Amino acid sequence: MGISPGEYYISVDHLDVGMYVLLDLGWMEHDFPLNSFKIKNQRQIDQIKAHGLKKIRIDPARSVFVPPAYVEEEPESAEEIEEATGESPEDALERAQREFMLRQYTALAECEKQFAKAAGSLRAINANVHARPQEAFNAAAGLVHDLLDTITGHKDVAIRLMNDKAGSEEMYYHALNVSVLAMMLARELNIPPADNEQLGIGCLFHDIGKTLIPYRVLKADKPSRAEVNLQRQHCEYGATIGAKVDLSSQALAVVVQHHEHVDGSGYPDGLKGEDISPLARIACIVNAYDNHCNPQNPADALTPYEALAHMYAHERKWYDVAYLTVFIRAMGVYPPGAVVKLEDGRIGIVIAANFGTPLRPRVLIYDPSVSKNNAPILDLQQHPELNIKSSIRPSELTAHAYEYLAPRTRVTYFFDTATNPSYPS
Structure with a gap:
């Protein structure tokens, strides 16, 4: 400039x-x-x-006062570096790049381990919610408290894409997806931690009413009007269960109102605007995003990029626009899970992005010269010369590129605070 x-x-x-x-x-x-x-x-x-x-x-x-001008440090010569370290600059760079890659893959494994642990906790919570409601509530509160501690206790939190196996249990990973993204969005909106905790609990239980609806009705490919009406009753059923579990009024509002729209077109009560709880307005956005990415029929799935574009272009009137704008900005134009083409022609899949500063995500690159288990990961924050050109649909990939990048049929997120994103260059 x-x-x-x-x-x-x-x-x-x-x-x-x-x-x-x-x-x-x-x-x-x-x-x-x-x-x-x-x-x-x-x-x-x-x-x-x-x-x-x-x-x-x-x-x-x-300016009120001025400091001295920035002076570039004189770089050491290659000979000085090699004499001091015992390795050439080229060898040092190669070693640093290997260490960076190892950190990335180690962090992914740890993230998936923590995700599986959280999903397991949620499975137990759902199993106990009818027979031992207080035990279920205590477990949910503990899980959300731990998640929120991590989210609010770290300045830089990355949203990471999980593999399909990690998110194989649909009901649990949807609730976890919604909870994690909702609490991250609430952090960006400066929602007080105590309220954010109630949001997380409400999101964990937001679909709990579906446990009282027959499975065949929930999974009907072409539901009748009567079946649609029954499906929609999960909000009221959830309120009944939530009262037994002793949810707070804030968490209950999330359970009951997460399908309400600010223009009054939602359900169950057709509430409008400020009549909808602020926490429920957050949950509504995140729930819709996850449902677009992970519909009942995978053939109907939108890519993360398409989901955000669709919500803004076609559904904006349903949502709190201020919240939606922050969500889109925080997730980024190319959220984790998006298959992208770089300006230099390479393709890859976005695997992680710092929530709130997502325009330079980490991208796993398709490189047929190496195995997919050793696929290079580019941190675009460290490569200002590289930019994403466009998002592409997985169906546009070659068979080998598709198998290599393995675009997720189910998009599942968790947060990562373990990696230092700095990449050697």
Whole structure:
């Protein structure tokens, strides 16, 4: 980006309140209303640093005071590096890249282990909800508390794509998907942690009323009007069960209202706008997104990219638009699970993205020269020269690329705080 007379770069370590900064980022790559502004508080400094910039442009004429200009460190010569480390720069880079890949695959395995543990807990909760409701509630509260501790206790939380096996139990992974994404969205909306916890509990139980509806009705390919009406009663049935489980009024509102639409077209009560609980408005968005990605008939599934586009273009009137906009921005144009083509022609599948700063996700690349178990993972945050060109449908892949990338027939998410995304270059 061009630099105007009088402006210069400083180290981000020298940022302070009162400086007038100019961000060399696209407007969708940061959370500020404008690309240039005067820093008002430490939180803004932390937000700027979170983007990983080493230097930042300032306008001294509009700053309260100015620090020294940024000076690039003189790089060591290859000979000096080799003498100090005992390995050539090329060997050091190759080793660092291997270590990065190992961290990624290790983190994925740990994430899937934690997901399986959470799904197992939810399975036990559902098994006990009728016979031992208080025990089920205590277990649900404990699970949500642990999830929320992780979500709120880490500044950088990535949403990770799970494999199909990890999400093989439909009912449990849908509830877990909705809970995780809803709590992540609530964090972005600055919902207080106590309310976020009730949101998580409500989302775990949001479809619990379906346990009182015959399986054949729930799974009917072409349900009759009577069957549709019975399916819709799961909200009221859920309220009855929720009362036995001793859910709070906030959590119960999520159970009852997660199919209400702000334009009054939803059910069971046709509520409008502010009459719908804020937590239920969050749950409604996330529940719809997951249902678009994971419908009863996999042939009807939308890709994550298509689901967000469809919700905004065709269903926007149903949702709290402010919440929907934050959700789309937080998930990114290409959410985990999206099959993408890079500008250099390579294809891959998005496997992880930092929630809230998702425009530079991690992409598993199709490389037929190596086995899929050793497929390269590109962290686009560390490769500013690489950009995603477009999303592509899995059906457009060659047979080998499809088998290699293994696009998910069921899109399941969990969060990851274990990986340091820095990639050697």
